[in-house]
């Protein structure tokens with residue numbers, strides 16, 4: 001996969017473990033073979049808090065980033081530990097706009113049920129969602145292959161069923177994006 | 180699959196938009212019911228997500244309109260907590276499903292899976308339906324009414340014999356199509372099918388058109404030319420409007436039919452010809468015979484078999500089939516995405532008498548497709564239907580006055596077209612066309 005001087009920025013937002021950002025960056029480097037950089041942490045996004053829903057509006061975070069962040073990065077993945085939503089859905093794991101510059105993902109829903117103990121699978125899920133949303137930023141669309149990273153996962157179960165790579169067709173789509 | 184989101188809240192439209200975009204769907208949005216309906220006139224929508232609570236036009240009202248105008252569009256209702264009753268009402272009115280906002284991502288996924296399954300089933304159904312349509316076509320003649328099925332049987336039967344055939348039918352009933360079908364089913368189908376409209380060829384040119392001419396035979400004959408009777412060699416000659424042939428030409432043709440030989444104009448050597456003759460007329464030839472306008476010997480020669488094509492008003496069950504066929508034909512030709520008739524339009528088309536028969540129907544639909552800016556043809560695209568409903572429009576009274584004028588001239592001239600044309604100061608061919616267009620007939624005394 002080809003690349004330019006630009007890199008993918010992994011940007012922690014609010015309180016989130018260093019490990020989360022590092023895992024995401026490592027997976028982007030290995031799967032997309034693109035240079036990545038973990039950026040300094042941004043403060044808690046209180047502007048995105050919705051009082052009625054007690055959740056954080058993923059769209060608001062993306063808008064804020066697109067309007068105010070001036071970095072030189074090709075694409076930016078924001079990592080947070082917040083309960084994200086978009087208006088029509090009860091929750092989302094992550095959000096990106098097709099062909100956009102910024103995506104946001106959260107580890108919030110990946111903890112083991114009924115506990116805030118780290119679940120061994122949580123970083124892997126976060127990495128999958130990050131790669132999926134980054135795929136959208138590179139204009140990739142959902143894939144019907146249930147093992148592919150671009151498969152739309154609406155639950156932890158479907159997400160866990162996904163492998164840590166793109167199917168043949170999606171890899172090809174990604175490569176065409178860079179050629 | 181094309182999807183439309185109708186919701187007054189921008190954030191809702193946006194979240195739907197991104198989700199569908201990411202799943203590779205064609206997606207459009209509308210802020211309210213009016214905008215949605217306007218967009219639907221231009222583009223076909225498979226699935227529509229409609230918010231139930233919108234200002235001006237409610238989701239229920241929009242659903243009602245959609246189900247009326249675009250019954251195959253699937254509507255999913257989006258509702259907020261606390262309006263379940265309205266959602267239930269919507270389901271009763273034909274909504275496919277409803278989503279309670281906000282919903283889990285998997286719920287939207289599930290709704291879409293159900294719809295895709297449903298679409299697959301209806302696609303298979305439509306395919307089978309189109310197979311059925313092929314069965315209702317015989318060569319290029321469309322019809323499934325009992326009278327037409329009988330006609331198809333007769334065509335099949337008479338095609339293999341070499342008997343001359345006289346096709347009777349009002350203007351626009353498709354006499355030439357029947358002649359072509361007979362030719363196609365006959366042993367002569369590898370040879371040419373030559374159609375001549377006797378009403379449009381001036382009397383003076385008829386002989387050279389049919390028999391050909393030798394160079395210098397008359398002024399203007401700068402080359403030797405084969406006539407249609409030679410060109411047809413081995414095939415089928417179709418003489419449309421055979422009632423228009425002059426008595427002298429009737430004698431000449433009668434001789435050809437008996438001798439199977441012709442002599443080019445300006446020549447004296449006979450040439451062998453071989454063809455099958457099919458004639459057609461919208462006139463009552465027996466009545467013309469009584470008035471000595473048509474020769475009895477010629478009549479019996481060309482009329483070994485008679486085939487009568489029923490007028491469209493006597494096979495109204497075929498109107499929807501024909502209308503759909505012409506709509507497909509012309510929306511395809513004009514690349515317009517018009518694919519249906521609004522509900523009461525078909526009722527009105529069925530109620531009309533179609534004096535110009537299938538051709539009038541075809542012309543009406545062609546015109547409607549050209550002028551329409553919507554996805555469905557409505558009654559306003561057929562002004563003559565409006566006219567019959569609300570009395571006379573200005574345009575129609577103009578046509579009516581021309582019709583009256585033509586009738587008067589024809590009556591004065593005793594239905595001698597050449598003389599009537601002189602009275603009207605138009606040429607004979609034009610008058611013939613007008614007679615055909617208005618379906619003018621001599622009043623039977």
Ligand SMILES: [Zn+2]
Nearest residue numbers: 132142152201
């Ligand atoms: Zn996605």
Ligand SMILES: [Zn+2]
Nearest residue numbers: 143148167170
């Ligand atoms: Zn894939």
